[in-house]
Amino acid sequence: MFLEASINIKRPSGFQLQAQIDIPDHGVTALFGPSGSGKSTLLRLLAGLERGVDSDAITIMSRGAIWQDKSAFVPPHQRSIGFVSQQPQLFPHTTVMGNLKLAQKFRPTQGGTVLADVISWLELEPLLDARSQHLSGGEAQRVSLARALIGTTSCLLMDEPLASIDTASKTTLLEYIHRLSTTLSIPIIYVSHSLQEIQFLADRIYLLQNGSIVSSGSMLDLGNSLLLNKDQGDNAGSMLTCETLDHDAQYGLTRLAIDQQRLYVTGQKLTTNTHARISVPARDVSITLQRPQQSSILNILEATVVGIEQPTNAPSVLVSLKLEQQILLARITRKSLAHLSLNVGQRVFAQIKSISLLNENLLSED
Amino acid sequence: MHPDLLALTVTLKLAISVTLVLALIGTPLAWWLSQSTSKARIIIEPLIALPIVLPPTVLGFYFLIAFAPDQMIGGIWLKLVGTPLAFTFSSLVIASCIYALPFYIQPLQLAFESINKGFLEAASTLGASPLKRFFYLIVPLSRRGFITAGSLAFAHTIGEFGIILMIGGSIPGETRVLSIALFDHVESLNYQNAHVLALGLVVFSFMLLLAIYTLNRSPQQKNMGMH
Numbered sequence: 130m131f132l133e134a135s136i137n138i139k140r141p142s143g144f145q146l147q148a149q150i151d152i153p154d155h156g157v158t159a160l161f162g163p164s165g166s167g168k169s170t171l172l173r174l175l176a177g178l179e180r181g182v183d184s185d186a187i188t189i190m191s192r193g194a195i196w197q198d199k200s201a202f203v204p205p206h207q208r209s210i211g212f213v214s215q216q217p218q219l220f221p222h223t224t225v226m227g228n229l230k231l232a233q234k235f236r237p238t239q240g241g242t243v244l245a246d247v248i249s250w251l252e253l254e255p256l257l258d259a260r261s262q263h264l265s266g267g268e269a270q271r272v273s274l275a276r277a278l279i280g281t282t283s284c285l286l287m288d289e290p291l292a293s294i295d296t297a298s299k300t301t302l303l304e305y306i307h308r309l310s311t312t313l314s315i316p317i318i319y320v321s322h323s324l325q326e327i328q329f330l331a332d333r334i335y336l337l338q339n340g341s342i343v344s345s346g347s348m349l350d351l352g353n354s355l356l357l358n359k360d361q362g363d364n365a366g367s368m369l370t371c372e373t374l375d376h377d378a379q380y381g382l383t384r385l386a387i388d389q390q391r392l393y394v395t396g397q398k399l400t401t402n403t404h405a406r407i408s409v410p411a412r413d414v415s416i417t418l419q420r421p422q423q424s425s426i427l428n429i430l431e432a433t434v435v436g437i438e439q440p441t442n443a444p445s446v447l448v449s450l451k452l453e454q455q456i457l458l459a460r461i462t463r464k465s466l467a468h469l470s471l472n473v474g475q476r477v478f479a480q481i482k483s484i485s486l487l488n489e490n491l492l493s494e495d
Numbered sequence: 496m497h498p499d500l501l502a503l504t505v506t507l508k509l510a511i512s513v514t515l516v517l518a519l520i521g522t523p524l525a526w527w528l529s530q531s532t533s534k535a536r537i538i539i540e541p542l543i544a545l546p547i548v549l550p551p552t553v554l555g556f557y558f559l560i561a562f563a564p565d566q567m568i569g570g571i572w573l574k575l576v577g578t579p580l581a582f583t584f585s586s587l588v589i590a591s592c593i594y595a596l597p598f599y600i601q602p603l604q605l606a607f608e609s610i611n612k613g614f615l616e617a618a619s620t621l622g623a624s625p626l627k628r629f630f631y632l633i634v635p636l637s638r639r640g641f642i643t644a645g646s647l648a649f650a651h652t653i654g655e656f657g658i659i660l661m662i663g664g665s666i667p668g669e670t671r672v673l674s675i676a677l678f679d680h681v682e683s684l685n686y687q688n689a690h691v692l693a694l695g696l697v698v699f700s701f702m703l704l705l706a707i708y709t710l711n712r713s714p715q716q717k718n719m720g721m722h
Contacts, residue, residue, distance in 0.1 A: 176620060178616055178619070178620070204619065205616075205619045205620050206618075206619045206620070206621075206622050206623055206624050207622075208620075209622065210620055211620070211621075212616075212617070212620035214613065214616075214617070216613055218611070218613040218614055218616070218617040220614060220617075220618075220632065220636075221614075221636075222635045222636060222638075223635075231618075231621070231631055231632075232621045232622075234627075234631065235618065235621045235622040235623040235627055235631075236621065236622035273617075276617075276621065277620070277621070279621075280621075280622060286620075
């Protein structure tokens with residue numbers, strides 16, 4: 130374990146945070162939940178940016194060393210962490226390079242990631258002489274990420290790093306972070322309220338609500354669950370792992386294998402026999418009881434109903450469908466639910482209207 | 496040396512000493528005031544500001560009493576240094592430091608308060624110790640504050656009169672500063688020398704202020720320390 134923490138704090142406002150978390154040595158652990166759920170506070174406590182008051186019970190251990198307990202407190206500058214917050218917080222009195230150099234000066238002899246590496250990983254060469262005020266939000270956040278990595282030997286903590294940048298830059302930065310998470314040998318703790326980001330990046334999830342952890346588990350178990358998706362409205366959806374098979378040049382389609390079944394994605398020529406990750410919005414999945422014979426929809430998967438969201442006043446419900454291993458979510462109306470009289474265990478067919486491919490780096494050059 | 500030149504040297508020596516002492520003592524005090532949530536601030540802040548509103552002669556009167564060898568401060572000084580404190584250059588430095596303190600503290604405290612806390616948090620997660628944060632971040636980000644604080648303290652010491660008149664006397668080479676020399680010239684109706692000193696002080700003060708305003712307006716410093 131990289132980190133074991135047990136936290137029980139109470140604020141004068143009445144807010145209470147109770148959490149036990151374990152962060153393994155590798156991969157991305159996500160702290161996910163709505164705003165006000167305590168996920169950012171939890172991250173700031175792990176970083177040492179907040180330390181609670183005397184009546185709070187906080188124990189944080191990292192690889193056997195105490196970071197905080199009743200009597201001890203290691204300040205953030207001695208934890209060798211990288212921290213990226215919602216605002217890039219680039220130092221305004223110097224350039225991008227100046228910011229990176231300062232980070233190097235702050236942590237001169239502890240090893241970890243070096244300056245030249247972060248510049249090439251995050252493709253910062255063209256920005257080095259710019260002042261932070263002249264960078265776009267996305268660029269500034271990329272520099273902030275680079276700066277946080279220099280000399281970091283223990284872990285990378287990210288607090289809603291994409292929350293205040295435009296949508297186009299978000300996708301680019303997500304790709305960078307995903308690539309880093311596979312390159313770096315240190316664990317990443319990622320805080321977000323965006324399900325898409327979490328599904329794209331995380332290996333493990335802690336779900337927080339009102340200051341406590343309501344569920345935790347691997348991405349595979351929890352990522353596409355009703356629990357995580359039920360309050361997400363149009364953002365509810367599933368993330369699935371596929372294998373690329375071949376490309377049909379005549380129709381411009383690529384064939385994917387998913388849990389022994391086949392899917393087509395359009396317009397893209399992919400490297401074959403690699404893992405691809407796709408995202409399927411729940412509202413673009415519909416359910417039929419018989420396999421449709423004459424339909425314009427190409428992607429139809431056979432699945433078993435494994436869960437149905439408790440109906441509320443809302444006109445629609447989420448239905449959880451199991452392929453072989455992976456879960457696909459469908460959003461259908463309450464009327465359809467009654468009409469089809471769906472039950473857990475029933476075999477159905479899922480028609481998928483749209484799929485987006487997430488690993489853009491799989492696109493081959495030619 | 497011409498007595499007026501000697502007075503000029505004493506004045507400059509005093510202003511430089513006061514500015515240096517304030518940089519050492521006033522800077523941490525300004526930082527503490529800018530960050531502290533302690534209740535003691537309620538008392539300490541107006542106490543520091545007191546010299547702005549008090550007539551210098553009031554301060555000078557109390558210093559005169561406190562610096563006497565049979566009083567606490569004067570007594571401690573006598574024990575430590577071996578010579579009396581009253582009517583010495585050192586007594587001028589101590590009194591001037593207290594008199595100039597608010598002019599040093601206030602601009603600096605304001606500059607420290609306007610530093611975005613996020614920068615300091617970022618620096619601490621980047622591995623910067625409090626001392627490194629101070630020298631690599633706080634100092635460059637509050638550059639304007641330091642320039643204003645330093646030059647105000649310096650200029651106020653140059654222009655000081657009332658306190659020095661009360662505690663320093665007019666000992667050439669020791670406590671006779673420009674403003675006292677000017678006063679002496681006027682007293683003895685020596686208007687020509689008085690004109691030279693008076694005009695000299697006006698020109699000097701103007702040049703100093705001009706330099707501060709120019710430095711603080713340098714285009715590179717735009718958005719400094721702001722959010």
